[in-house]
Amino acid sequence: MGSPLYDLLLRRAADDLLDGGPTLQVLEGHLDDPGPSALALRMMGGVHALVLSGTAPDLARYYPSASPGAVAGSPDEAWPAFAATLEAHREEVRSWLQRPPQTNEVGRGAALVGGLLHIAAEAPLPVRLVEVGASGGLNLRADRFRIDGEVASYGDPSSPVQLGAAWFGVAPPTAEVEVVERYGGDVDPVDVSQEHDRLLLAAYVWPDQLSRLERLRGAFELAAAMPIAVRRESAAQTLDRTSLVDGTWTVLWHSVFRQYLSHQDRDALAARIEALGSDASPRRRFAYLTLEPTRRAPEAEFEFLVTLRTWPSGEERILGSASGHGIPTTWER
Numbered sequence: 001m002g003s004p005l006y007d008l009l010l011r012r013a014a015d016d017l018l019d020g021g022p023t024l025q026v027l028e029g030h031l032d033d034p035g036p037s038a039l040a041l042r043m044m045g046g047v048h049a050l051v052l053s054g055t056a057p058d059l060a061r062y063y064p065s066a067s068p069g070a071v072a073g074s075p076d077e078a079w080p081a082f083a084a085t086l087e088a089h090r091e092e093v094r095s096w097l098q099r100p101p102q103t104n105e106v107g108r109g110a111a112l113v114g115g116l117l118h119i120a121a122e123a124p125l126p127v128r129l130v131e132v133g134a135s136g137g138l139n140l141r142a143d144r145f146r147i148d149g150e151v152a153s154y155g156d157p158s159s160p161v162q163l164g165a166a167w168f169g170v171a172p173p174t175a176e177v178e179v180v181e182r183y184g185g186d187v188d189p190v191d192v193s194q195e196h197d198r199l200l201l202a203a204y205v206w207p208d209q210l211s212r213l214e215r216l217r218g219a220f221e222l223a224a225a226m227p228i229a230v231r232r233e234s235a236a237q238t239l240d241r242t243s244l245v246d247g248t249w250t251v252l253w254h255s256v257f258r259q260y261l262s263h264q265d266r267d268a269l270a271a272r273i274e275a276l277g278s279d280a281s282p283r284r285r286f287a288y289l290t291l292e293p294t295r296r297a298p299e300a301e302f303e304f305l306v307t308l309r310t311w312p313s314g315e316e317r318i319l320g321s322a323s324g325h326g327i328p329t330t331w332e333r
């Protein structure tokens, strides 16, 4: 899935597990964990955190995230350092097996901002941005990112977050976006003002995907200059404290979040969205913008579609499709 380093290390870890080596010592008690818990990613996140925090310098030599220019090389080179790290830090890595991987993918801002331009083009009103499943809330500042693409560019060229090669297809509309309020919620929020939480988000990015890490670090910089609290609450609770305001767009967005909801949660969210929609008028508008794995038709494959619904009309449309990490986004309208 785009990480040669993890490809090499996980193959060796699988053999090591069967041979009863340090991988088994670390994963003991978790071998029946269900597949979707992503046990391997939890373990790799724990090891990456040791690398990024300077605790595993011998292994860091093979991790491009810690040693720019490092190459995966052959497993025979990186593996002994990886195995030694598992052995020396068993309990620290095991503590990472308890919690679900937590990410905040800044590239998804490219897809969300394109949708925001459609909203601003529909009616030039200031925007109140609300994000559910916001994680660290990094994308609540997506309007401050710089986005460059084949078909258009957006934003401040000196932004700490630079999303390059991001937009293909049809150019999104040109429109002024003014965000006047922003807030979000998450059942398991990440506080990016805390070093520990920033390390957590960085640790789950694969170490040889440097552009993802660069975006994340740029978004940390933007967050330090522009703090936004993400409340610990469910999406339904975030919407319970949300109402429309005259003279503005209230824009609710989420990305790669819906799959985590129970049927009950989905129904609760949908009911609240309908209620907000029915309160909308040309003076107080509501938009629901998502980047989610979605099927265009019941038999179709899942794609990461950017969909937008705006009220008072309630019209829904697919704006385009993206990669799971948001870049590239190909616009269809």
Ligand SMILES: C[S@@+](CC[C@H](N)C(=O)[O-])C[C@H]1O[C@@H](n2cnc3c(N)ncnc32)[C@H](O)[C@@H]1O
Pocket: 102, 103, 104, 105, 106, 108, 132, 133, 134, 135, 185, 186, 187, 188, 189, 233, 234, 235, 236, 254, 255, 256, 257, 260, 261, 265
């Ligand atoms: C894969 S992460 C995506 C985070 C962020 N939206 C992004 O695109 O980077 C999914 C997020 O949804 C949150 N989440 C799951 N169920 C939730 C719920 N019922 N209400 C609010 N947040 C929830 C998780 O804690 C996690 O932060």
